[in-house]
Amino acid sequence: xxxxCCMIDVCDLKTYYSRGFxxxxxxxxxxxxxxxxxxxxxxxxxxxxxxxxxxxxRSLLRLIEPTSGRVIFDGTDIMALSRRDLRRFRPRMQxxxxxxxxxxxxxxxxxxxxxxxxxxxxLENRAGIGRRVRDLIEMVGLNEEHLNRRPYxxxxxxxxxxxxxxxxxxxxxxxxxxxxxxxLDVSVQAQILTLFRDLGRDYHTACLYISHDxxxxxxxxxxxxxxxxxxxxxxxxxxxVLDHPCHSYTRRLxxxxxxxxxxxxxxPCPAPSGSPAMVEVQSGxxxxxxxx
Amino acid sequence: xxxxDPLLCVRGLKVGFPTADGVVxxxxxxxxxxxxxxxxxxxxxxxxxxxxxxxAILRLLQPNTRIEGEILYRGRDxxxxxxxxxxxxxxxxxxxxxxxxxTSLNPVLRVGDQIAEAITxxxxxxxxxxxxxxxxxxDQVRITDPARMAREYPHRFSxxxxxxxxxxxxxxxxxxxxIADEPTRGLDAVTKREILNLFSEVNRGRSVLFxxxxxxxxxxxxxxxxxxxAGEIIEIGPxxxxxxxxxxxxxxxxxxxLPAKGMRPIxxxxxxxxxxxxxxxxxxxxSCGAGRxxxxxxxxxxxxxGHYARCMLYD
Amino acid sequence: xxxxxxxxxxxxxxxxxxxxxxxxxxxxxxxxxFVISGPPLAPxxxxxxxxxxxxxxxxxxxxxxxxxxxxVLGFLGAVVSVVMGTAVGxxxxxxxxxxxxxxxxxxxxxxxxxxxxxxxxxxxxxxxGIYVTAVIMGLLGGLGSVRIIRSQVLSLAVADFVVGxxxxxxxxxxxxxxxxxxxxxxxxxxxxxxxxxxxMLVGIGLGFLGMGDPNVVDWGQMIERASKNGGIxxxxxxxxxxxxLAVTVISLALAWFAYACEERINxxxxxxxx
Numbered sequence: 001x002x003x004x005c006c007m008i009d010v011c012d013l014k015t016y017y018s019r020g021f022x023x024x025x026x027x028x029x030x031x032x033x034x035x036x037x038x039x040x041x042x043x044x045x046x047x048x049x050x051x052x053x054x055x056x057x058r059s060l061l062r063l064i065e066p067t068s069g070r071v072i073f074d075g076t077d078i079m080a081l082s083r084r085d086l087r088r089f090r091p092r093m094q095x096x097x098x099x100x101x102x103x104x105x106x107x108x109x110x111x112x113x114x115x116x117x118x119x120x121x122x123l124e125n126r127a128g129i130g131r132r133v134r135d136l137i138e139m140v141g142l143n144e145e146h147l148n149r150r151p152y153x154x155x156x157x158x159x160x161x162x163x164x165x166x167x168x169x170x171x172x173x174x175x176x177x178x179x180x181x182x183x184l185d186v187s188v189q190a191q192i193l194t195l196f197r198d199l200g201r202d203y204h205t206a207c208l209y210i211s212h213d214x215x216x217x218x219x220x221x222x223x224x225x226x227x228x229x230x231x232x233x234x235x236x237x238x239x240x241v242l243d244h245p246c247h248s249y250t251r252r253l254x255x256x257x258x259x260x261x262x263x264x265x266x267x268p269c270p271a272p273s274g275s276p277a278m279v280e281v282q283s284g285x286x287x288x289x290x291x292x
Numbered sequence: 293x294x295x296x297d298p299l300l301c302v303r304g305l306k307v308g309f310p311t312a313d314g315v316v317x318x319x320x321x322x323x324x325x326x327x328x329x330x331x332x333x334x335x336x337x338x339x340x341x342x343x344x345x346x347x348a349i350l351r352l353l354q355p356n357t358r359i360e361g362e363i364l365y366r367g368r369d370x371x372x373x374x375x376x377x378x379x380x381x382x383x384x385x386x387x388x389x390x391x392x393x394x395t396s397l398n399p400v401l402r403v404g405d406q407i408a409e410a411i412t413x414x415x416x417x418x419x420x421x422x423x424x425x426x427x428x429x430x431d432q433v434r435i436t437d438p439a440r441m442a443r444e445y446p447h448r449f450s451x452x453x454x455x456x457x458x459x460x461x462x463x464x465x466x467x468x469x470x471i472a473d474e475p476t477r478g479l480d481a482v483t484k485r486e487i488l489n490l491f492s493e494v495n496r497g498r499s500v501l502f503x504x505x506x507x508x509x510x511x512x513x514x515x516x517x518x519x520x521x522a523g524e525i526i527e528i529g530p531x532x533x534x535x536x537x538x539x540x541x542x543x544x545x546x547x548x549x550l551p552a553k554g555m556r557p558i559x560x561x562x563x564x565x566x567x568x569x570x571x572x573x574x575x576x577x578x579s580c581g582a583g584r585x586x587x588x589x590x591x592x593x594x595x596x597x598g599h600y601a602r603c604m605l606y607d
Numbered sequence: 608x609x610x611x612x613x614x615x616x617x618x619x620x621x622x623x624x625x626x627x628x629x630x631x632x633x634x635x636x637x638x639x640x641f642v643i644s645g646p647p648l649a650p651x652x653x654x655x656x657x658x659x660x661x662x663x664x665x666x667x668x669x670x671x672x673x674x675x676x677x678x679v680l681g682f683l684g685a686v687v688s689v690v691m692g693t694a695v696g697x698x699x700x701x702x703x704x705x706x707x708x709x710x711x712x713x714x715x716x717x718x719x720x721x722x723x724x725x726x727x728x729x730x731x732x733x734x735x736g737i738y739v740t741a742v743i744m745g746l747l748g749g750l751g752s753v754r755i756i757r758s759q760v761l762s763l764a765v766a767d768f769v770v771g772x773x774x775x776x777x778x779x780x781x782x783x784x785x786x787x788x789x790x791x792x793x794x795x796x797x798x799x800x801x802x803x804x805x806x807m808l809v810g811i812g813l814g815f816l817g818m819g820d821p822n823v824v825d826w827g828q829m830i831e832r833a834s835k836n837g838g839i840x841x842x843x844x845x846x847x848x849x850x851x852l853a854v855t856v857i858s859l860a861l862a863w864f865a866y867a868c869e870e871r872i873n874x875x876x877x878x879x880x881x
Contacts, residue, residue: 048480049451063770090776102767107789117775155338155561163771170775183478185337185505190549190557212480219551253481 006036006072007206008060008174013069015052015059029055030066031230039173040204044221044238046211046253052230053210057176060208061093062086073174091121091170098179100159104151110137110162111147117169136165141195157188161195168199174206181216193220214253218242223284226250235278236285246287297367298325299469299499300349305361307344307353314566315358318344320523322592328468331500333510333531336520337546339562342503343391345520346471349501350382365469384414387467391474392455397446403457404430404442410464429460434490452483456490469499476509488512507550511535516598519543522563522573528592529599539601542574572604580605615867621860629674636668640824644668651845658845660829661836669824670849676825677854680741680810685803687745692752693795697783699753700760710753717750723809730818737823740813744806752798759791797865804861811854826850 015030029052037043047053058064060071062078070077078089097103104113114133118124124132137147140161151159160180167175177196181189197220200207211217217224217238224241226234226249234247245251278286307319319341326332336342347353349363349370363370370381390396398406407426411417417425423442430438433456441449449457455475462470475491476484484506492513504510510517511531518528519540527540538544545558560577563569569576572585585604592600593607628635637654638644643663644655651658657666699710729735729743763769764787772782813819814827821828829850833839838847 048482058770061774063774087776087778090774095771095774097767097771099767103771105768105772105786105790116772116777120775120777120781157561166771166775186507187337187546187549187558188561190551190555193551193555194557213551214481215551219555 007039007041007074008037008208009070009072010035010060011070011072013056013059013066013071015055015064015066028052028230030059033069033227033230033232035225035232035235037174037206037208039206040201041223042200042207042209042221044209044211044217044224045227046214046217046224047227048212048253051227053227054178056227057095057178057208057210060176061090061095063095091117092172093174094167094170094172094176096160096163096167096175096177096180098182100156100163100180101151103163104159104166106151108150109147110149110151110154113151113162114147114165114169117166121170123170132169136169137162139168139199140165141191155188156184157192160184160192164192164196164199168203171203172205174208175200176208176210178210179212182211182213189216196220214242226253231288232278233288234286236282240282240285246281246285297327298364299328299330299366300324300326300501301362301364302345302349303362303364305345305348305363306359307341307348308358309354310356310358311566316565317568318523318565319348321345321361321525324518324525324528326469326499326501328499329497330516331495331502331514333502333504333514333517334520335504335507335510335517337505337562339522339565340520341523341565342520343473344523346388346473346501346503349471350386350388351378352388383410383467384465385467386469386471387462387465389458389462389470389472389475392451392458392477396458397449397454397461399446402443402445403449407442407457407461407464410461414465425464426460429464430457432463432494433457433460434486435460451479452487455479455487459491459494463494467498469501470495471501471503473503474505475502476504476506484509507535507547519546522568523565524573524602525592526574526602527600529596533596533599537596539595539599539606540574540603541578541580541605543601545577572602612867614863618860618864618867621856622864625674625857625860626678628671629678632672632675636665636671638665638668640664640669640672648841648843648846650843657849658843660832660846666829666846666849669829670826670853672824673826673829673850674853676737676814676819676823677807677810677857679737680744681803681807681857683738683741684744684748684806684810685799687742688749688752688802688806689745689795689799690749691746692749692798693756693788693791695749696753696756697760697787697791700757701764701779701783701787703761703764707757710757714750714753722747723812726809726813727816727818730813734820736820737810737825740810740819741806744809745802748802748806752795752802755798756791756794759794760787763787763790796868800861800865800868804858804865807854807861808858811850826854 011034013030013033014028017027017029019025019027033056035043045053045056055064059066066079070079073089073093078086081089111133114136115129118129118132133147134144137144142158142161146154146158154162180196181192184192193216209217209220221238223236224238225232226241226247228249234241234245234250241250242254245254278288281287302321302324305319305321306317309316309318334342334345344353348359351370353359359371361371365381365386370378373381397403404423404426407429408422411422411425415425427438427442430442435441435453435456441453446454459475472491476487479487488509502510502514514531516529517531517534518525519534519542520526521542527534527538527543534543535547538547542558548554548556549558558577563573563576570589571587572578572581572590575581575585578585582604588604590602590604590607592602595601595606641664644665645659645663647659647661647663649655649659655665655667657670660666660669695710699707726744726747730740735743769782769786772786810825811827811830814825815831817828817831819825819828830847833843833847837843
């Protein structure tokens with residue numbers, strides 16, 4: 001289902017929460033998800049609120065501990081790592097959250113926030129840190145005067161740039177971006193996304209781009225996965241999936257206004273086979289066989 | 293009042309917020325009219341002044357705000373009405389669907405009670421009758437199992453359901469004029485579609501001022517759209533004309549920054565409203581600006597039937 | 608109503624003055640507080656500014672020396688209380704789960720035991736000096752602040768910036784010290800001042816009940832001695848009133864200081880959304 005030399009290989013990942021004190025119920029936030037992402041590729045992850053995409057993103061980085069499954073990052077199963085070994089792995093895989101303002105310590109100046117990853121991992125000495133911070137802040141389109149400010153003095157878009165600088169300080173190989181432009185104005189979103197895309201290309205970062213906005217996903221991702229109730233129901237090259245959706249849910253998503261124009265007749269899809277396994281409809285385009 | 297007289301007419305509105313750093317000139321509106329039954333979308337980004345305009349109509353701004361100008365509703369200037377008169381207008385004649393934030397509904401009151409409160413206030417129904425009317429409203433906004441949901445607290449409502457409840461609250465007294473502040477913010481694509489459909493259904497025949505930053509939402513609901521930038525209306529006209537052949541460079545830039553249309557960002561950021569640029573407020577970011585634009589402040593110029601733009605290019 | 612700035616400087620001035628007096632007691636007190644220095648129950652005059660007590664000790668000197676006990680009990684107690692409360696609160700709130708459960712249950716039990724009676728019992732049994740008393744007060748009193756700090760930490764621990772720093776690969780200890788603690792400091796600061804105030808008053812109470820160290824001069828003791836040995840009956844206001852007045856003034860100063868700091872403590876940001 002995915003190439004041999006994947007950067008990230010996710011195998012049957014499950015994250016279940018248990019709720020309730022006396023009457024324990026299990027919430028299957030991520031219910032058996034498998035996919036791969038190649039080096040330099042961006043995989044979009046689309047779904048409604050509550051489908052589990054945020055949990056999936058966090059589970060991949062073990063910010064939430066998954067219940068079972070494997071995540072093989074460049075040959076190593078990070079699920080099997082001890083906490084100490086995992087911590088050493090962290091600089092290579094990073095996350096960008098939705099609310100930029102909440103992602104930064106309100107009491108720290110921008111300069112300190114960006115320098116922090118460099119300090120934690122001892123990547124540079126004092127003089128080197130100063131230089132790197134200046135380079136990073138310019139790379140994300142801000143200038144030195146912003147370094148002395150605090151997050152509440154900057155706008156949402158500017159804060160998100162700072163977050164990008166902080167994350168890029170470690171030159172990660174994999175980034176999970178969880179709706180980084182939700183709540184930002186259209187023109188600011190365009191600025192942030194263009195920056196993100198350009199930097200991603202320069203660094204060849206693999207990326208999982210989580211969003212509910214199909215227009216953004218279409219512009220940012222090479223392939224896209226559609227998520228519903230904890231499972232991936234369709235996966236394939238972006239234009240394929242969005243222009244010729246096979247799964248009924250994907251069709252419903254694509255038909256929403258403000259999603260995409262350019263939805264044409266669905267490609268002929270083979271008959272369902274009964275088990276919820278994925279069926280390859282076209283080369284690289286997989287659909288959950290259960291119900292479409 | 294004749295049939296085709298505007299329902300609402302804003303003239304020369306200037307709103308300023310005094311702060312420690314100076315007066316924030318949030319609004320500089322020359323003229324805006326809305327007719328009976330018409331939906332006008334007020335399109336703008338954060339800091340454009342659109343919410344301020346909406347709140348100013350109902351005089352819901354902070355007490356130390358400086359307001360100048362006229363807001364004529366059915367011929368009466370709302371800005372000069374005494375408080376008791378204004379209270380009769382709020383809710384009954386003009387209602388607001390506030391932004392769907394964590395505190396748009398009182399977290400410690402049941403949703404049904406909050407809607408019933410509006411009903412009791414303006415329609416005079418009490419007790420069980422008000423409750424029944426509240427349940428009916430929740431049903432009108434397509435909340436499933438309205439009787440049960442009316443007895444629930446807001447935290448049990450999802451984002452989309454809360455939006456519906458807010459719409460129900462605003463419609464409690466069947467106002468002639470509705471101001472909706474960003475009803476689709478933060479909702480995912482499917483829920484957004486449902487809310488927009490619901491919105492156009494329940495507001496047939498009503499005048500609506502639809503404040504939003506979402507271009508697609510404006511396109512699907514409104515007949516006319518006014519684009520705001522840095523506190524001013526910089527383009528206004530029929531929605532098809534403005535969105536398919538935008539006249540003002542900002543509108544064009546906004547449309548081009550949509551992911552579907554190429555995602556080309558507009559360089560720079562919005563100006564400070566404490567000391568806005570003297571000439572055209574968009575000049576610092578405009579790719580076609582000329583020397584005139586920096587000094588002279590452009591007025592609204594007609595660029596098509598009913599279509600106006602505030603730009604030196606057309607003057 | 609004076610502005611917050613006057614309140615801040617005035618109250619801070621009073622607190623510092625008291626500390627100054629406590630530190631320089633040996634120098635500024637005219638007499639040794641335990642030595643017989645004149646006729647007993649003498650009214651105030653040039654040598655004995657506040658007269659003498661029933662044991663012929665100079666009251667003014669005793670008042671000055673008594674500042675030490677009060678300051679130690681108040682501030683040392685507050686330091687212990689705040690350090691303990693913050694450390695436990697942060698660890699419980701950050702790790703959650705079993706650690707948190709254990710701490711909370713322990714707290715539930717401890718909080719049912721009333722503070723002052725427990726303190727009294729411990730003092731009677733162990734007869735500690737003022738330093739140990741201060742520590743005991745701090746430990747018992749700090750329990751209350753654990754809950755408050757823990758609640759704040761609970762919401763901080765799931766804030767994106769903390770999760771983000773975890774994602775960077777920082778150790779827990781680093782996160783707690785560098786990110787959680789600074790954001791909890793405002794609460795801690797306020798708690799420190801109110802605890803100091805509280806413990807000073809409790810200290811006076813202990814002294815009044817005779818539970819204090821007899822080798823240390825303390826105001827509570829002075830008040831008790833004065834009222835028991837005829838201070839009220841004989842109208843010896845210079846014996847009875849000064850200690851009470853002294854503790855009232857410092858107590859008010861601390862309260863005022865906390866009030867003045869309130870505004871500075873909250874990050875003053877006003878973001879306008881139009």
